[in-house]
Amino acid sequence: xxxxxxxxxxxxxxxxxxxxxxxxxxxxxxxxxxxxxxxxxxxxxxxxxxxxxxxxxxxxxxxxxxxxxxxxxxxxxxxxxxxxxxxxxxxxxxxxxxxxxxxxxxxxxxxxxxxxxxxxxxxxxxxxxxxxxxxxxxxxxxxxxxxxxxxxxxxxxxxxxxxxxxxxxxxxxxxxxxxxxxxxxxxxxxxxxxxxxxxxxxxxxxxxxxxxxxxxxxxxxxxxxxxxxxxxxxxxxxxxxxxxxxxxxxxxxxxxxxxxxxxxxxxxxxxxxxxxxxxxxxxxxxxxxxxxxxxxxxxxxxxxxxxxxxxxxxxxxxxxxxxxxxxxx
Amino acid sequence: xxxxxxxxxxxxxxxxxxxxxxxxxxxxxxxxxxxxxxxxxxxxxxxxxxxxxxxxxxxxxxxxxxxxxxxxxxxxxxxxxxxxxxxxxxxxxxxxxxxxxxxxxxxxxxxxxxxxxxxxxxxxxxxxxxxxxxxxxxxxxxxxxxxxxxxxxxxxxxxxxxxxxxxxxxxxxxxxxxxxxxxxxxxxxxxxxxxxxxxxxxxxxxxxxxxxxxxxxxxxxxxxxxxxxxxxxxxxxxxxxxxxxxxxxxxxxxxxxxxxxxxxxxxxxxxxxxxxxxxxxxxxxx
Ligand SMILES: Cc1ncc(C[n+]2csc(CCOP(=O)(O)OP(=O)(O)O)c2C)c(N)n1
Ligand SMILES: [Mg+2]
Numbered sequence: 001x002x003x004x005x006x007x008x009x010x011x012x013x014x015x016x017x018x019x020x021x022x023x024x025x026x027x028x029x030x031x032x033x034x035x036x037x038x039x040x041x042x043x044x045x046x047x048x049x050x051x052x053x054x055x056x057x058x059x060x061x062x063x064x065x066x067x068x069x070x071x072x073x074x075x076x077x078x079x080x081x082x083x084x085x086x087x088x089x090x091x092x093x094x095x096x097x098x099x100x101x102x103x104x105x106x107x108x109x110x111x112x113x114x115x116x117x118x119x120x121x122x123x124x125x126x127x128x129x130x131x132x133x134x135x136x137x138x139x140x141x142x143x144x145x146x147x148x149x150x151x152x153x154x155x156x157x158x159x160x161x162x163x164x165x166x167x168x169x170x171x172x173x174x175x176x177x178x179x180x181x182x183x184x185x186x187x188x189x190x191x192x193x194x195x196x197x198x199x200x201x202x203x204x205x206x207x208x209x210x211x212x213x214x215x216x217x218x219x220x221x222x223x224x225x226x227x228x229x230x231x232x233x234x235x236x237x238x239x240x241x242x243x244x245x246x247x248x249x250x251x252x253x254x255x256x257x258x259x260x261x262x263x264x265x266x267x268x269x270x271x272x273x274x275x276x277x278x279x280x281x282x283x284x285x286x287x288x289x290x291x292x293x294x295x296x297x298x299x300x301x302x303x304x305x306x307x308x309x310x311x312x313x314x315x316x317x318x319x320x321x322x323x324x325x326x327x328x329x
Numbered sequence: 330x331x332x333x334x335x336x337x338x339x340x341x342x343x344x345x346x347x348x349x350x351x352x353x354x355x356x357x358x359x360x361x362x363x364x365x366x367x368x369x370x371x372x373x374x375x376x377x378x379x380x381x382x383x384x385x386x387x388x389x390x391x392x393x394x395x396x397x398x399x400x401x402x403x404x405x406x407x408x409x410x411x412x413x414x415x416x417x418x419x420x421x422x423x424x425x426x427x428x429x430x431x432x433x434x435x436x437x438x439x440x441x442x443x444x445x446x447x448x449x450x451x452x453x454x455x456x457x458x459x460x461x462x463x464x465x466x467x468x469x470x471x472x473x474x475x476x477x478x479x480x481x482x483x484x485x486x487x488x489x490x491x492x493x494x495x496x497x498x499x500x501x502x503x504x505x506x507x508x509x510x511x512x513x514x515x516x517x518x519x520x521x522x523x524x525x526x527x528x529x530x531x532x533x534x535x536x537x538x539x540x541x542x543x544x545x546x547x548x549x550x551x552x553x554x555x556x557x558x559x560x561x562x563x564x565x566x567x568x569x570x571x572x573x574x575x576x577x578x579x580x581x582x583x584x585x586x587x588x589x590x591x592x593x594x595x596x597x598x599x600x601x602x603x604x605x606x607x608x609x610x611x612x613x614x615x
Contacts, residue, residue: 046482046515046522066516068485068523069452095451129361129427131435133402133450302429310429 001229002222003203006239007190013226019182022216023121025157026178027052029164030089034060040168041081043067044091045074050180051091051121071097075104075116082114087168094120094136094177098143109173110148117167118143122180124215124266125299125307132298136177141271143175144244150174151244152195153214153265153273156185159241162193170195179266181304183216187239198247200254204234208329209322210254212238213264214273217292217313221264224318235322243273248280255281260288260325266313269293288328290321333548337380339610341547344414345375346607349576351410351423353599356590359427362435365573365586366404366480369511369544373569374411376550377476386416389443395473396462398446400455401480401509402436403588409433409442417444453486455479456506460496463504474558477506482514485523490535496564497536505557506537506566509544511573513584532566544569576606 002008011017034040034056043065044053057064067074071092078088090097098105098118109116123136143151152167152174154160160178167174174195192199198212202225213221221237228235236254240247255261261281263274274291281287292313299307308314352367378384382395399408406426413420418432425431432442436450447458459477466473483489496504508528516522525531529539538560542549550569557565573587574580577599580591591599 044516046485048516050515066522069482069514070485070487070523072487100451129359129435131427131450132438133434133436133448300429301427301431301433301435306429 001203003200006199006201007188008201009186009188012186012222017184017186019184020157021179021182022154022157022160023052023178023180025154025160026119026121026164026176027055029161030056031059032161033165033168034063036165037087037168039085040087040089041065042089042091043074043078045069045071045096047092047121051119053091072101072104075101076108078116079104079108079112079114082109082116083112087115087117089117089119091119091121093134094123094139095134098139098175099136102142106146110146113148113172115171116173118173118175119178120175121178123177124179125294125311126179126181126216126266126304128181128304128307129301131301135299137268137294137299138271139177140243140265140267140273141275144271144276148173149244150195150242152176152242154178154241155215155218155239156183156187158185158187158189158191159193163195163241166193166195177215179216184219186219186222196242196245196247198238198240198242198250200236201239202235202237204229204236207234207236207258208326209233209235209260209262210238210258211235211262211264211318211322212240212251212273212277214240214243215266217264217266217308220313220315221318223315224322227315227319228322233322233326240273243276246276246280251277251280252284255287256285260329262290262292262318262321262325264292264313264318266308267293268296270296288325290325292318292321333551338547341375341379342610343607344379345371346603346610348375348407348410348414350600350603351413352406353577353591353596353603355406355410355423355426357593357596358424359590361427362406362590363403363588364580364590365513365584366401366509366511367407368575368577368580369571369573370404370407370478370509371575372545372547373478373507373550374407376547378411378415380551381554382476383473386444389417393471393473396446396475398455398459398462398475398477399437399449400477401452401483402449404480404509405437408437412442412444418442452480452483453488456489456492456496459504459506460492460499460501463496463501464499466503467501473503475504477504478509479506480509481511481519481525484525484528493532493535493537500562501564502561504564505554506564508566508568509571510568511571513573513582513587515584515587517584528568536563538563538565539568540565541568541570544571545575577602
């Protein structure tokens with residue numbers, strides 16, 4: 001059943017649940033962070049509207065910097081701003097930033113310890129018809145492997161907004177990953193959010209499996225949990241929005257309680273959330289796992305829902321993975 | 330150089346008109362994609378595939394073919410339509426653009442479709458890849474030409490200028506770059522977002538031979554390529570001044586049409602305009 005303390009949307013399983021893309025939460029969060037702190041500045045590389053940076057630009061034109069199609073320059077200019085008292089947010093698509101400008105981020109933002117926040121929008125195959133060139137499936141891995149970088153993957157627009165505001169309030173490099181498509185807003189203003197804390201959003205009685213996920217596909221995990229409950233298979237669903245630093249304590253706790261784990265992410269299964277969880281479990285309490293995500297292939301053009309289904313990240317696939325991993329216990 | 334007969338020019342103009350119609354049909358069917366760039370570059374793609382290129386649609390991997398590298402992959406509907414008309418793949422396949430399982434990916438993917446030389450979409454990497462192909466041709470003593478089609482917006486990217494410097498240094502005269510100078514990018518007009526002028530001076534100072542043309546004039550396009558082939562001491566860049574959204578009046582020169590398709594009604598209006606224009610090409614040359 002839904003964990004009451006998570007204070008999720010009452011309409012969570014209704015057809016008319018509100019929907020918005022997580023990038024909307026980023027855009028709103030920028031405006032709010034900008035109101036709170038005059039040092040917040042936003043840089044964008046010719047994708048102002050699609051990264052939802054235009055709301056900030058309209059409100060604070062003096063603090064918005066247009067970079068043109070130049071992600072490497074954007075990261076390095078931001079690095080300079082970030083060591084000079086500003087709080088720069090750099091906005092583009094994840095394939096370009098942190099894709100194209102990865103080394104610039106590594107040296108001048110992470111190693112330099114510059115106070116830059118990196119927004120990678122349009123991540124995952126749910127980008128849809130634009131195709132594989134625009135579908136980042138490696139960004140969590142490449143950013144997670146970078147020392148001094150925090151990595152946050154919000155599950156809906158409200159959580160994205162909270163993450164954006166929270167990132168402005170701490171010093172240091174942060175990467176957040178956002179999606180293009182509208183997805184259900186299943187958390188609420190009252191749901192807790194703290195960087196580095198994972199939350200149990202579904203708490204089955206005597207749970208047999210822990211489903212640990214991040215990003216909008218977490219909703220599919222909830223749909224799966226509901227189905228599984230009908231079949232008398234009890235699970236925990238953990239919202240692990242911060243992939244780095246990982247809430248190891250919570251992960252070990254729920255994993256030990258269940259004895260097997262399924263991870264869920266819209267990212268390559270190599271190097272993402274699943275890998276991060278596996279690293280923690282291997283060290284502390286090895287146990288059977290299944291990994292939902294891109295199985296080391298590029299995506300392609302198509303409608304977002306069709307792609308999620310084709311590449312095995314739907315509720316149905318999560319149910320299958322749960323049943324498979326139970327047998328290995 | 331052979332003189333261009335009116336008949337040939339008329340054939341190219343008519344073909345361009347038909348390709349524009351297909352671009353509209355493909356985009357409305359796909360429900361997403363880019364309108365302005367493809368329509369603006371149709372005349373150049375037509376001149377290339379139907380007059381300039383030394384190629385064989387029935388043998389797309391022929392070792393001595395000229396290479397057409399599309400750097401700004403988002404304008405691929407024009408390349409796809411030109412490839413279909415040239416006979417690289419069945420015409421009806423055009424309508425699968427951007428759909429699940431299609432060979433016509435939202436951005437071109439090398440290996441997915443015959444005639445696509447490189448994967449592109451992420452801007453600013455076509456010129457460097459063209460340099461690599463041109464270098465390989467020189468090493469192997471091959472005589473083919475490499476045509477790199479690029480956008481003005483991707484001149485914001487450092488990678489483009491790294492390539493320009495490298496190509497100038499190595500005098501890769503088998504490479505001809507053609508820039509879609511349509512003055513728009515996503516966030517607005519190029520000169521407001523990141524000024525590029527003087528683009529001519531920039532390339533000249535990197536040791537390129539620079540030509541400027543009207544990108545909608547078939548004779549201009551063909552003459553410029555002929556001149557480029559005749560220049561031996563330098564690589565050539567052709568700055569093609571184009572009108573984004575060309576020949577669909579409500580799309581012309583409006584950056585809002587960069588990345589959206591027409592809806593059904595807009596497509597109808599666009600096709601009506603294009604058909605009227607097509608009729609005029611016929612009568613003008615008669
Ligand atoms: C490296 C990179 N950054 C950002 C983008 C997103 N993008 C796609 S098209 C485009 C506009 C560039 O302007 P131009 O190529 O001149 O477009 P057009 O004239 O066809 O409208 C941008 C920023 C991209 N494709 N690649
Ligand atoms: Mg342009």
